[in-house]
Amino acid sequence: MGMERIVVVGGGAGGLELVSRLGRKLGRRSKAEIVLVDRNPTHIWKPLLHEVATGALDSGLDEVSYQGHAGINGYRFQLGTLSGLDRENHQLSLAPVLDVNGVEVLPSRTLDYDVLVLSLGSVSNDFGTPGVTGYCHFLDSPVQAEAFRHDMLNTFLRFSDPEQQHLSRLTVGIVGAGATGVELAAELYDASRMLNSYGFTSLESSQLEVHLIEAATDILPVLPERIRKAVTIELTRLGVELHVGTRVTGVEEGVVVTQDGTRIETDLCVWAAGIKAPEILSTLGLSTESNHRIKVYSTLQSLDDPNIFVFGDCASCPQEDGSAVPPRAQSAHQQALLLSRNLCARLEGKPLKPFIYRDRGSLISLAHFDAVGSLMRGASARSLFLEGHLAKFFYASLYRMHQRAIHGTLKTVLMVVVDGLNFFLKPRMKLH
Numbered sequence: 001m002g003m004e005r006i007v008v009v010g011g012g013a014g015g016l017e018l019v020s021r022l023g024r025k026l027g028r029r030s031k032a033e034i035v036l037v038d039r040n041p042t043h044i045w046k047p048l049l050h051e052v053a054t055g056a057l058d059s060g061l062d063e064v065s066y067q068g069h070a071g072i073n074g075y076r077f078q079l080g081t082l083s084g085l086d087r088e089n090h091q092l093s094l095a096p097v098l099d100v101n102g103v104e105v106l107p108s109r110t111l112d113y114d115v116l117v118l119s120l121g122s123v124s125n126d127f128g129t130p131g132v133t134g135y136c137h138f139l140d141s142p143v144q145a146e147a148f149r150h151d152m153l154n155t156f157l158r159f160s161d162p163e164q165q166h167l168s169r170l171t172v173g174i175v176g177a178g179a180t181g182v183e184l185a186a187e188l189y190d191a192s193r194m195l196n197s198y199g200f201t202s203l204e205s206s207q208l209e210v211h212l213i214e215a216a217t218d219i220l221p222v223l224p225e226r227i228r229k230a231v232t233i234e235l236t237r238l239g240v241e242l243h244v245g246t247r248v249t250g251v252e253e254g255v256v257v258t259q260d261g262t263r264i265e266t267d268l269c270v271w272a273a274g275i276k277a278p279e280i281l282s283t284l285g286l287s288t289e290s291n292h293r294i295k296v297y298s299t300l301q302s303l304d305d306p307n308i309f310v311f312g313d314c315a316s317c318p319q320e321d322g323s324a325v326p327p328r329a330q331s332a333h334q335q336a337l338l339l340s341r342n343l344c345a346r347l348e349g350k351p352l353k354p355f356i357y358r359d360r361g362s363l364i365s366l367a368h369f370d371a372v373g374s375l376m377r378g379a380s381a382r383s384l385f386l387e388g389h390l391a392k393f394f395y396a397s398l399y400r401m402h403q404r405a406i407h408g409t410l411k412t413v414l415m416v417v418v419d420g421l422n423f424f425l426k427p428r429m430k431l432h
Helices: 013-027 046-054 066-073 142-158 179-197 225-238 279-283 329-347 389-407 409-425
Strands: 005-009 033-038 076-079 082-086 091-094 104-106 109-112 115-118 170-175 208-214 241-244 248-252 255-258 263-265 268-271 305-310 361-366 370-376 383-387
Touching (some): 005 013, 013 329, 013 389, 046 142, 066 076, 082 279, 142 268, 170 179, 179 225, 179 361, 208 255, 225 241, 225 361, 225 370, 225 383, 329 389, 361 383, 361 389, 370 389, 383 389
Parallel strands (some): 005 033, 005 115, 170 268, 208 241
Antiparallel strands (some): 082 091, 091 109, 255 263, 361 370, 370 383
């Protein structure tokens, strides 16, 4: 009987934190073999993708190579996409790895596990709306964020052509006014201002028209009213056109069509309305909800198999009041911490502790213009309202906490220093 093998599929916000902790606690000490499987060779923190999309963040500087990180932190990395599960034989299948031209680099493989942890995150849900997949950008992955950035730069570049001076306004449609949609809207104004200052485009930010379209009666529907009001004021000041209580029924080339037949013309369109778990999860023989999230007990074990744990956006985890844990980065962060302790306890034959979600508050960053949010004060339900520099500081610290979980304190301190130097050394924006 060899060492127990714990396989984690999905190296997102929670998955990478989990394998970092398990690798350091168990892998390095040869108490268990830890394997991470992800379809990408590098990790970037998903809440930063809207900054990658506008070029405010150079993904090359902030992404983490799984292979390099694995060697330092006591786990192994395998590039691959989950394609099937054989629970009886404790085996998962990985699809073939193809290069950019579709040529097979690695054939399909199987991987044995003793404990399987699924943390595949979530993807945008287009709710079957016609035309969305053909004409909208999504921001679910670094590849999609980069594709949007190239399209955005090319669209801005067209405005630098003297022949195109009649193009008086550049319009962007963002469907979905959750955190991603709202933060992207502000980043676009920042991007247009910087592109103009670098001489990349003759377009002024006053010529940028951003339409933020939300089916609910207000933007940021899940956040407290005080945050919604503050963000609404700031977005309106920037010039964002808010369409609330507006359902999109279809997207055509250059046009977003709403329920009442209004046609909003757009040069660029982004879909950020609603999320679902990857569809593969409904094919594994585990109990799922209609949005493909796997049902788990409060110990994060799947209802059907005690050797399979699921957490983050792709898990439907019950809370004491009967609701499910919300799909947010802070949920995945808290669950990764509990799961690392539970999996260590499990090896020692100790009981597993249940997961209790604690809302630490919400922070929204509006590019360099402003940040708004609330922090929960300990056990009391009262929240502390923040805006301006203090909110910005706490927003930045969320990412630093993630870096600390995956790199340790010393490296994170050094990264803060390097980022400070890059602020002076490099352009404020990725222009190529």
